[in-house]
Amino acid sequence: MKRSKLSNNLRGGWAVLFVVLAVITAVIMFLPMWNVIVVGTSSTLDSGSSGLKLWWHEFSLEGFEYVFEVTKLARPFLNSLFVTTVGTVIQVFLAALAGYVLIQKELPFRNAISSFIMLTMMIPGDLTLISVYQLNKQLNLLNSYTGLILNGLISGFSIMMMRNYFQTVPYTLEEAARIDGSGEMGIFVKIYMPISLPGLATVFFMEYVARWNSIMLPATLVTDESLYTLPVMLKAMIMSTESTSGAQVAPNNAIMAAIIITTIPLLLIYIFAQKFLLNGISMGAVKE
Amino acid sequence: MKNKNLWKKVKRFRSIYILLIPVIAYFVVFSYYPLILGIVKSFQKVKLLGNSEFVGIDNYVTVFTGSQYHQAFVNSLIVGGGTFIFQFFWGLIIALVLNEIRNKIARSSFQTVTFIPYLLSWSVVGGLWITILSPTGMINGFLQLFQGSSFTPAAFMAEEKYARFIMIFTGAWKGAGYFAALFMASIVSIDTSLYEAARIDGATRIQQIRYITIPVIVPTMKVVAVLSVMGILRNFDQIFVMMNATISDKVKNLLYLIYEQGILKFNVGEATAAATLVLVATLLITQVVRKLLHYDQIYE
Numbered sequence: 001m002k003r004s005k006l007s008n009n010l011r012g013g014w015a016v017l018f019v020v021l022a023v024i025t026a027v028i029m030f031l032p033m034w035n036v037i038v039v040g041t042s043s044t045l046d047s048g049s050s051g052l053k054l055w056w057h058e059f060s061l062e063g064f065e066y067v068f069e070v071t072k073l074a075r076p077f078l079n080s081l082f083v084t085t086v087g088t089v090i091q092v093f094l095a096a097l098a099g100y101v102l103i104q105k106e107l108p109f110r111n112a113i114s115s116f117i118m119l120t121m122m123i124p125g126d127l128t129l130i131s132v133y134q135l136n137k138q139l140n141l142l143n144s145y146t147g148l149i150l151n152g153l154i155s156g157f158s159i160m161m162m163r164n165y166f167q168t169v170p171y172t173l174e175e176a177a178r179i180d181g182s183g184e185m186g187i188f189v190k191i192y193m194p195i196s197l198p199g200l201a202t203v204f205f206m207e208y209v210a211r212w213n214s215i216m217l218p219a220t221l222v223t224d225e226s227l228y229t230l231p232v233m234l235k236a237m238i239m240s241t242e243s244t245s246g247a248q249v250a251p252n253n254a255i256m257a258a259i260i261i262t263t264i265p266l267l268l269i270y271i272f273a274q275k276f277l278l279n280g281i282s283m284g285a286v287k288e
Numbered sequence: 289m290k291n292k293n294l295w296k297k298v299k300r301f302r303s304i305y306i307l308l309i310p311v312i313a314y315f316v317v318f319s320y321y322p323l324i325l326g327i328v329k330s331f332q333k334v335k336l337l338g339n340s341e342f343v344g345i346d347n348y349v350t351v352f353t354g355s356q357y358h359q360a361f362v363n364s365l366i367v368g369g370g371t372f373i374f375q376f377f378w379g380l381i382i383a384l385v386l387n388e389i390r391n392k393i394a395r396s397s398f399q400t401v402t403f404i405p406y407l408l409s410w411s412v413v414g415g416l417w418i419t420i421l422s423p424t425g426m427i428n429g430f431l432q433l434f435q436g437s438s439f440t441p442a443a444f445m446a447e448e449k450y451a452r453f454i455m456i457f458t459g460a461w462k463g464a465g466y467f468a469a470l471f472m473a474s475i476v477s478i479d480t481s482l483y484e485a486a487r488i489d490g491a492t493r494i495q496q497i498r499y500i501t502i503p504v505i506v507p508t509m510k511v512v513a514v515l516s517v518m519g520i521l522r523n524f525d526q527i528f529v530m531m532n533a534t535i536s537d538k539v540k541n542l543l544y545l546i547y548e549q550g551i552l553k554f555n556v557g558e559a560t561a562a563a564t565l566v567l568v569a570t571l572l573i574t575q576v577v578r579k580l581l582h583y584d585q586i587y588e
Contacts, residue, residue, distance in 0.1 A: 010493045022385045029401045035426045052429030098311045108297050120319040127563045130550035131322035154314045213409035215525045231411035238415045259412050266407045282473035
C-alpha cells in the first residue's frame with residue numbers, strides 16, 4: 001500500500017532539487033524568527049554582543065522588563081487591542097448590514113447603492129492620505145481614539161465579502177421565514193447571520209490582522225505618545241537605536257521582546273482561525 | 289402608477305435605508321470627500337495662513353520636472369518590481385514544494401513557517417531585519433563563523449549598495465508565503481485522479497507537475513500579477529520603517545516622498561498632485577497589464 005503511494009513521488013535529480021529548495025526556504029524563513037525568540041529572551045549584555053545568537057547563553061527576561069518599565073509598552077498594547085477590537089467589531093457589523101442590503105432583489109436603487117460602494121474600492125486609502133489627514137484635522141479627530149477607530153471603519157471589500165456569503169443562502173429559507181411573518185430585520189438576524197457565521201469570521205479575522213498591523217494611518221493621525229499603537233511604538237523604538245541624538249536607545253533584547261509581544265495576538269489568530277484567514281485571502285484575490 | 293409602486297417599495301424597505309445611512313455617510317466623508325479634496329488641492333497653492341489660491345497645473349509641472357520625484361519613481365519601480373519578481377518565483381517554489389510533501393506534519397509546519405511573515409506588521413518585519421543586519425546581528429554572526437578572526441562586522445543597513453537588495457529580499461521574505469497560499473488554493477482543487485491517470489499513462493512526477501499542476505495555477509498567476517502591479521507604486525510601510533538617511537537616495541519611493549512632502553513639510557499642493565498622478569498611473573498600468581494577460585477572460 002505504501003509503495004503505490006511512493007511510486008508517484010519525485011525521483012532522482014528533481015527530488016534532490018525539491019528537497020534542497022524546501023530546506024533553504026525553511027531555513028531562511030525560520031532562522032530570523034528563531035533569532036527573535038532567542039535574543040528576546042537573552043540578557044541585555046548577550047543580546048548586544050557580536051556573534052551568532054541561535055541558542056541561549058543565559059535565559060533572561062530583561063528585555064521584557066525593559067519594554068514594560070522603560071518603553072512602557074503596556075499602554076500601546078492596550079491601545080492597539082482597544083482600537084483594533086472595537087473597530088473590527090463595528091466593521092463586521094456594518095459590512096454584514098450593507099452586504100445584506102445589496103442582495104435585496106427588490107430594493108429600489110440597489111444597483112446605484114452597489115456601484116457607490118464598489119467605487120470606493122477603487123480609491124486607494126494610501127493615496128488620499130494627505131486629504132484624510134486634513135479631514136481629520138477639520139473634524140478634530142487627530143490624536144483621539146475616535147479618529148483611530150473611525151478611519152477605515154468600513155471597507156467596500158468586507159461588504160462585498162459579506163454579500164458573496166449571503167448570496168449562497170437559499171432563497172427558500174428566506175421565503176419560509178417570510179411566510180412565518182418575519183420582517184426584514186428578523187430574516188436578517190434569524191436566517192442570514194447564523195448561516196453566514198464563517199463569512200463573518202473570515203471578515204473579522206482579515207480585518208483584525210490588517211488593523212492590528214496598520215502603521216500609516218496611526219502614524220499620521222497620532223503624535224501624542226500616549227495614543228501610540230503597537231506598530232507605531234515599535235517603529236519609534238527601532239528608530240531611536242539609529243539616532244545619534246542621545247535619546248534613550250532600546251537594547252536588542254528589548255526590541256525583540258516588543259516584536260514578540262506584537263506578534264503573539266497574530267499567532268493566536270493564525271493558530272485558531274487559520275481556515276478563515278486562508279479562505280479570506282484567496283477570496284480577496286479572486287474578487288479583485 | 290409606477291411612481292406610486294416605487295414609493296411603496298421604498299417605504300417597505302424604509303428600515304433598511306435607515307440602517308444604511310451610516311455606511312453611506314461614512315463613504316461620503318472618508319472616501320469620496322478626501323479624493324475630491326485631494327484633486328482640488330492639487331491645483332492650489334496651499335498657504336498656512338489665509339486662503340489657498342488657484343495655480344492651475346503648476347504643481348503638476350513641479351512634480352514632473354522635480355528630480356526627487358524622478359528618483360522616487362525609479363526607486364519605486366526597481367524595489368517594487370524586484371520584490372514582485374522575487375516574491376512570485378519564491379511563492380511558486382513554495383507552493384510546488386508544499387504539494388510534494390507527503391508527511392502531514394512536515395507539510396503544515398512548512399506552510400506555517402512560510403506564511404507567518406505575511407501576517408506580521410512591517411514594524412515587526414522591519415525591526416527584525418534591521419536587528420539581524422546590524423553589526424551585532426545574525427548575518428554578521430554567520431560571516432564571523434566562516435571568516436574567523438580577520439572578520440570586521442558590516443553595517444548592512446547603512447550601505448547604499450545593499451539597500452535596494454535588502455528591501456527586495458525582505459519584501460519577498462514577507463510576501464512569498466502569501467503568494468504560495470494563493471497558488472495552493474488552486475492546486476488543492478485539482479482532482480487527484482488526474483495525477484493517478486497520468487501516472488498510469490507513464491508520466492513521471494515532474495511531468496505531472498509540468499502538465500497538470502502548473503497549468504492549473506496559470507489563472508492565479510495572472511490574478512497575482514494584476515494585484516501586485518497595483519501595489520508596486522504603493523509600498524509605504526516597508527520604507528517608512530526600514531529607511532534611514534544614508535540609504536534614502538536608493539530606496540525612498542513615491543508614496544514615502546508624498547507623505548514627506550504633504551504631511552511633514554506641508555507642501556500640500558505638490559504632494560496631492562503627485563498622489564493624483566500615482567493614482568492615475570496605477571489605474572492605467574493595471575488596465576494595460578489586464579489587457580496583456582487577457583485577464584478579463586479568466587472569470588467569464
